[in-house]
Amino acid sequence: MKIGVIQQHNKADCCDNRRRLSEKIRHLASQGAQLVVLQELHDSLYFCQVESVDNFDLAVAVPGEVTDHYARIARECGIVLVTSLFERRAAGLYHNTAVVLDTDGRLAGRYRKMHIPDDPAYYEKFYFTPGDLGFTPIDTSLGRLGVLVCWDQWYPEAARLMALRGAELLIYPTAIGFESSDTPAEQLRQREAWMTVQRGHAVANGLPVVAVNRVGHEPDPSGLTRGIQFWGSSFVAGPQGELLYTAPTDTEDAHIVDVELRRCENVRRWWPFLRDRRIDAYADITKRFLD
Numbered sequence: 001m002k003i004g005v006i007q008q009h010n011k012a013d014c015c016d017n018r019r020r021l022s023e024k025i026r027h028l029a030s031q032g033a034q035l036v037v038l039q040e041l042h043d044s045l046y047f048c049q050v051e052s053v054d055n056f057d058l059a060v061a062v063p064g065e066v067t068d069h070y071a072r073i074a075r076e077c078g079i080v081l082v083t084s085l086f087e088r089r090a091a092g093l094y095h096n097t098a099v100v101l102d103t104d105g106r107l108a109g110r111y112r113k114m115h116i117p118d119d120p121a122y123y124e125k126f127y128f129t130p131g132d133l134g135f136t137p138i139d140t141s142l143g144r145l146g147v148l149v150c151w152d153q154w155y156p157e158a159a160r161l162m163a164l165r166g167a168e169l170l171i172y173p174t175a176i177g178f179e180s181s182d183t184p185a186e187q188l189r190q191r192e193a194w195m196t197v198q199r200g201h202a203v204a205n206g207l208p209v210v211a212v213n214r215v216g217h218e219p220d221p222s223g224l225t226r227g228i229q230f231w232g233s234s235f236v237a238g239p240q241g242e243l244l245y246t247a248p249t250d251t252e253d254a255h256i257v258d259v260e261l262r263r264c265e266n267v268r269r270w271w272p273f274l275r276d277r278r279i280d281a282y283a284d285i286t287k288r289f290l291d
Helices: 015-031 055-056 065-078 150-154 156-164 184-205 261-270
Strands: 002-007 034-038 080-090 093-101 105-112 138-140 141-149 169-173 178-179 207-211 217-218 229-230 236-238 245-246 253-258
Touching: 002 015, 002 055, 015 034, 015 065, 034 253, 055 253, 065 080, 065 093, 065 141, 093 141, 105 138, 141 156, 150 169, 156 169, 169 184, 169 229, 178 184, 184 207, 184 236, 207 253, 229 245, 245 253
Parallel strands: 002 034, 034 080, 141 169, 169 207
Antiparallel strands: 002 253, 080 093, 093 105, 138 141, 178 229, 207 236, 217 229, 236 245
């Protein structure tokens, strides 16, 4: 499968962000991409640096005008497109939602982010209700996609449940970066931990992983911090965790990666982790903590 990844530096103008993304999608499709994955909340700045009720105005209906726009591009280009939108479900009820559009423009499915962070400059609990659709892969004409979102990428349970339900690929639209006061050594540790844990999901489940991050500096509207420097580094890993492609840390990028999905069958035969799981001994995993 030829997978296109788009790593973009966003501005305050949502229409311009959408226009630039659309150009990149069409370019990758013209170069042979079959699946294109966009970064988390790709139409706007990462608004979760502050808690402001005005930011709820950025939310959109799903389906609606914005999904129709991306559906037209998917249909025009004949690609499967993984988008990431701020979903307005009802007044006072919002989700961080990945929407997958098939080659004919059909809405193949959606995934609502399950794990919601609440850290300095990442105040997502103020905006997003935790997902209620579970860890359910989305069937498309290209295969069954295990779509998760950003903070979900730290949780092996999420990846495993997608794999157990037949996902053929794990996909993570992402928005993550450095706090400017961190030392260079700490910044490097964080970025490498982010890549390592996801490559571990690839190994543990015998599946490729696609992680698409935003890039560039976005200021803190409150002025209380120096903003977030998103670290880019979008990557694709194979089923043994091998890096097939890594994007730059500091510039936009649009790239196609050729992933051999059939290889997963052999990897799972060599490393039959699913066979050897002790499902009779895992009941405690559903508890918050074991005292």
